[in-house]
Amino acid sequence: MSTTPKTDARTDPGRLPMTLPRLAEKKRLHEPIVMVTAYDFPTGQIADAAGVDVVLVGDSGAEVVLGHSSTVAVTIAEMLMLTAATRRGVANALLVADLPFGSYEASDEEAIRTAQRFVKEAGADAVKLEGGGPAMIARVRAITSAGVPVMGHVGLTPQTATALGGRRAQGRTAERALEVAREALSLEQAGAFAIVFEAIPAAVAAELTSALQIPVIGIGAGSDTDGQVLVLHDLLGVYPGRAPRFAKQYTDLRSQMLTAVGEYAAEVRDRRFPAPEHTFSIDPEELARFVALLGRGGDDRSRRS
Ligand code: KIV
Numbered sequence: 001m002s003t004t005p006k007t008d009a010r011t012d013p014g015r016l017p018m019t020l021p022r023l024a025e026k027k028r029l030h031e032p033i034v035m036v037t038a039y040d041f042p043t044g045q046i047a048d049a050a051g052v053d054v055v056l057v058g059d060s061g062a063e064v065v066l067g068h069s070s071t072v073a074v075t076i077a078e079m080l081m082l083t084a085a086t087r088r089g090v091a092n093a094l095l096v097a098d099l100p101f102g103s104y105e106a107s108d109e110e111a112i113r114t115a116q117r118f119v120k121e122a123g124a125d126a127v128k129l130e131g132g133g134p135a136m137i138a139r140v141r142a143i144t145s146a147g148v149p150v151m152g153h154v155g156l157t158p159q160t161a162t163a164l165g166g167r168r169a170q171g172r173t174a175e176r177a178l179e180v181a182r183e184a185l186s187l188e189q190a191g192a193f194a195i196v197f198e199a200i201p202a203a204v205a206a207e208l209t210s211a212l213q214i215p216v217i218g219i220g221a222g223s224d225t226d227g228q229v230l231v232l233h234d235l236l237g238v239y240p241g242r243a244p245r246f247a248k249q250y251t252d253l254r255s256q257m258l259t260a261v262g263e264y265a266a267e268v269r270d271r272r273f274p275a276p277e278h279t280f281s282i283d284p285e286e287l288a289r290f291v292a293l294l295g296r297g298g299d300d301r302s303r304r305s
Contacts, residue, residue: 018094027215033227044089057083059098064233072101083122097124101159108142115148130157132183144191152187156199171200197221220246
């Protein structure tokens, strides 16, 4: 049975724009929340047309779009540009932008200023930041008090992966799981409207999902969270690098893209492209006149005399 959506969700008259209360309602009704990353106009449009609930302009774009080896290198200016482009493609999903590493940690003032730029300059509905220690709890409180909704992110936090000992699953002992729990509960108390759980044991994620009032979106956190998020380029099979074990690849778009560009190159080289249908014509008389004019160095005086 095909699972392809029959309608373009952007033009579905019954579809309402996603709001924070609707997201909370989904948790209450046990309706799974679908979140995916996007980084530009076409991918934003595709995610929205497919009917996802939340589009995240993730700082994973540093790797899958900008070619860096980690997320830490991406700048505010780059994330603003990616978010603004995605905004132009997203009509109904809630648009969340990742605050880049180094743009919010130093002080509450810096965090508010950066978060507000994402709303004012790029059109984000909300921002996401990583971590749940005391400093980050203060930042979440400050940003939400300044009127910008915040999504938290705990477990494996790629911006500080070096400090965590690498990109590895978190919360795998009772004490470490309790640490994740404390961070998540503190984020909720600080006003976060949802939390991403990345790479934590499914059973820990399940316990915490029922303990929290706000929606939990999992990635590598099992199937009992309130929703799931995937990096679009992992899902589509576009990224040439190694995808994490918890990512599922739904298609191999990279092979299809390679084939298409390869066919184009071959057709150009053996002059099969462009074909007549890709070509503009000119009236034969006009062409003859043009050739004659060209022969005379473009001098048209004979016609005028
Ligand atoms: O940057 C990102 O794509 C993310 C998701 C993995 C949640 O933070």
